[in-house]
Amino acid sequence: MRRAGFDVESLVGYTLLGGVLLSMSLVAAGLAWHWVAWGDLRFDYALPATTVAGFVATDFRQLFSEAPRPRLLMNLGLAVLMLTPYVRVLASMVYFACVERNRKYTLFTAFVLGTLTYSLFR
Secondary structure, eight states, X not given: OOOSSOOHHHHHHHHHHHHHHHHHHHHHHHHXXXXXXXXXXXXXXXXXXXXXXXXXXXXXXXXXXXXXXXXXXXXXXXXXXXXXXXXXXXXXXXXIXXXXXXXXXXXXXXXXXXXXXXXXXX
């Protein structure tokens, strides 16, 4: 039986849609800025061999310490895309704990969240 109102499927859908749209916007803005500045759409760089957490931390340090550049927007778009599934699981866990008050689903989702958190740093 389905209840009226906001449900977990809507939460998951809007979280994924928002993450992908924000990521796409950041990447498109970075590409447009690079094209305007250099007249070329090609980026010639490799992603660093690091963890997801290290990648995101480096980008945020650069965001607040240096003048923004097109590559930084591209990297932030990639970081948002990589973190979208994590935010989706976090939102699901909060939903199951606070709205549904379902301990079993909260524990399962917390386990998945813990596994994802571990993988961010490995």
